[in-house]
Amino acid sequence: MARTRRDFNKFDLYEWCVQSPAWQVRFLHALHGQKPVEFGDDFAGPASLARAWVAMGPGYQAVACDREAGPLEHARKRMAEHHDFGMDRLALRAEDVLGCKARADVIAAFNFAVCELHTRSELMTYLRNVVFRLRPKGVFVADLYGGERQFVPGVTGMEVETPIGTVLYEWEQRRADPTTARVVNAIHFELPDGTRMEDAFVYDWRLWGVAELREALVEAGFIVSEVYADYAEAMDGDGALMTRPIEGDEGEELNEDFVVYVAGRV
Secondary structure, eight states, X not given: OOOOGGGOOHHHHHHHHTOOHHHHHHHHHHXXXXXXXXXXXXXXXXXXXXXXXXXXXXXXXXXEEESOHHHHHHHHHHHHTOTTXXXXXXXXXXXXXXXXXXXXXXEEEOTTGGGGOOSHHHHHHHHHHHHHHEEEEEEEEEEEEEETTTTOOEEEEEEEEETTEEEEEEEEEEEEETTTTEEEEEEEEEOTTSOEEEEEEEEEEEOOOHHHHHHHHHHHTOSEEEXXXXXXXXXXXXXXXXXXXXXXXXXXXXXXXXXXXXXXXX
């Protein structure tokens, strides 16, 4: 059943237009390579990934951590709409990820969330804490964007089919300074009735490079770092995603503008 105008908010629009939670958690599960159960959704926002993780089955548990209480309250409301959802298996914690102690098999910082850490000192503090939190053989994954236009201001848009109809999703890079790697980005939505939701989300980020993050992972104590260019290329006979990292010595090239997933293993 499609939602009425009163039934959705900007967090729903974000999940519909920006994320693919069901695919993302399958990717993370496959990336672990064994049988992960506990998931840490860092910088969780409305905890879309954590909710999708526990929805994979009754044995899955998740902790969603975000310093903003509002998005987590949205997650709590959406969980309450599904009585068989397993609310007892998902913990919502309004706290800074730098102080989170929840253990997990897999921890993710998606939606370019590590870019909220503006200094290398903050980044290292966070990554060392992640190493402490991960179970043996655990994996951490963060996404980054880059390419020729990573510091070029501009607006891109796309139409997305959602439960309320066709929504125009716009991504604006408002300011960008390559000398400091600081960017200010915003997300706008145009609803099916033409209503504009300007500055639904605004971000002040330090745009980390792929090589920078990989070096920081090793320095923080991860055994190895890997880079993935997409969620997965195929499925095995059991329907599990098959993942393959980019191998630099094979000369693989990324698109002019790209999003990659950087993984660290302990």
